[in-house]
Amino acid sequence: MTAAHVLPLPETSVTFVHTADWQLGMTRRFLDADAQARFTASRIDGIGRIGELARAHHAEFVLVCGDVFEDHQVSPQVVRRALDEMADIGLPVYLLPGNHDPLDRASVYRATTFERHRPTNVHVLDAGVTRIRDGVEVVAAPWMSKRPLSDLLAEQVTRLSDVDAVRIVAGHGIVDTLDPTGADPAAIDVTGLQEALAAGRIDYVALGDRHSVTDIGDSGRIWYSGAHEVTDFDSREVDPGHALVVTASRSSVQVERHPVGQWAFRSIESEINTTGDVESLAAQIESIPAKSKSVLRLRLSGVVSLETNTALDELLDTASDRFAALQRWADPDRRLLLEPTPDDLARLGLTGYASAAADELAALADADVSARDALALLYRLASGRES
Numbered sequence: 001m002t003a004a005h006v007l008p009l010p011e012t013s014v015t016f017v018h019t020a021d022w023q024l025g026m027t028r029r030f031l032d033a034d035a036q037a038r039f040t041a042s043r044i045d046g047i048g049r050i051g052e053l054a055r056a057h058h059a060e061f062v063l064v065c066g067d068v069f070e071d072h073q074v075s076p077q078v079v080r081r082a083l084d085e086m087a088d089i090g091l092p093v094y095l096l097p098g099n100h101d102p103l104d105r106a107s108v109y110r111a112t113t114f115e116r117h118r119p120t121n122v123h124v125l126d127a128g129v130t131r132i133r134d135g136v137e138v139v140a141a142p143w144m145s146k147r148p149l150s151d152l153l154a155e156q157v158t159r160l161s162d163v164d165a166v167r168i169v170a171g172h173g174i175v176d177t178l179d180p181t182g183a184d185p186a187a188i189d190v191t192g193l194q195e196a197l198a199a200g201r202i203d204y205v206a207l208g209d210r211h212s213v214t215d216i217g218d219s220g221r222i223w224y225s226g227a228h229e230v231t232d233f234d235s236r237e238v239d240p241g242h243a244l245v246v247t248a249s250r251s252s253v254q255v256e257r258h259p260v261g262q263w264a265f266r267s268i269e270s271e272i273n274t275t276g277d278v279e280s281l282a283a284q285i286e287s288i289p290a291k292s293k294s295v296l297r298l299r300l301s302g303v304v305s306l307e308t309n310t311a312l313d314e315l316l317d318t319a320s321d322r323f324a325a326l327q328r329w330a331d332p333d334r335r336l337l338l339e340p341t342p343d344d345l346a347r348l349g350l351t352g353y354a355s356a357a358a359d360e361l362a363a364l365a366d367a368d369v370s371a372r373d374a375l376a377l378l379y380r381l382a383s384g385r386e387s
Contacts (some may be wrong), residue, residue, distance in 0.1 A: 012135035020065035020208025021227040024075035050088035066098025066172030087119035098172040114146030299329035
């Protein structure tokens with residue numbers, strides 16, 4: 001008789017979306033009421049964009065690794081709208097409590113609004129192992145308080161036994177390799193995670209807390225997804241506004257980043273000395289897309305005449321109407337100085353007391369913002385450029 005060949009069973013594989021740090025209900029002090037309302041709505045609407053991403057890649061579930069909500073005091077309206085968006089995803093959504101929304105007694109997850117409106121596809125992860133389906137598990141390390149005193153992931157991972165299943169670890173917080181002080185008792189031990197990955201006890205580590213997409217270590221299996229919408233300027237957040245599509249098995253992990261954010265907080269540094277420099281800055285500003293969903297922060301330095309300063313003010317006045325917000329980035333070491341030229345003062349055509357007042361304002365302009373503004377306004381009025 002010919003021996004029968006037994007075909008090996010296909011390896012278990014799972015595809016899911018890894019996201020984190022939605023911080024729904026977040027406010028930003030530099031946004032006015034209209035812009036803040038749009039920013040709040042976009043953060044909630046981003047849940048729908050994540051759902052579209054999940055369905056397009058045939059993901060089995062969405063895993064949100066901490067800070068789903070900004071805090072426990074988030075408005076009931078934000079909670080209800082967020083839960084409606086999660087329901088519309090049509091896939092299981094697993095929420096991990098983080099430092100902004102820990103699973104303590106006052107938790108938003110224990111509030112009546114959340115419990116009453118939570119759809120059946122939304123699950124809040126408790127500590128330990130959650131079975132997703134045969135051969136797939138999530139090992140969760142939620143924050144139970146604002147200030148844990150130990151590595152929550154290590155507590156869960158070190159107690160795991162060997163099992164023939166794809167294990168995804170869900171955690172939140174800073175890893176020890178990125179902790180600048182080394183003093184955080186809850187910092188996540190990267191070496192321990194890498195050892196568990198190498199031993200096959202876990203297969204992927206999904207992290208939240210860092211708002212930029214970040215690959216940790218050299219395994220390709222420990223990732224921060226970053227925030228789904230920007231929360232800070234580009235000097236602090238390098239790559240926000242993404243979600244990760246992860247396909248994991250016992251033998252391999254594939255991670256793809258996908259943009260889902262619509263807002264941007266941009267910084268521009270520019271030296272302004274001439275009207276030509278103002279025109280160059282204008283071209284930079286004009287090139288920025290989606291201005292109504294962009295916050296612009298400017299750090300300007302140089303020495304300008306009244307004429308150049310007036311052109312700059314006109315540019316920024318117009319830009320402030322087009323952007324969600326426009327800020328001047330204060331830096332004592334890099335300042336924009338006003339130095340009126342004789343031609344500037346001559347163009348004012350002032351005599352007597354008014355001329356003396358203009359001279360006094362010019363002398364004070366570098367050190368006194370009010371004097372600078374008054375002199376600039378005087379120049380615009382005298383030039384017929386102020387309606």
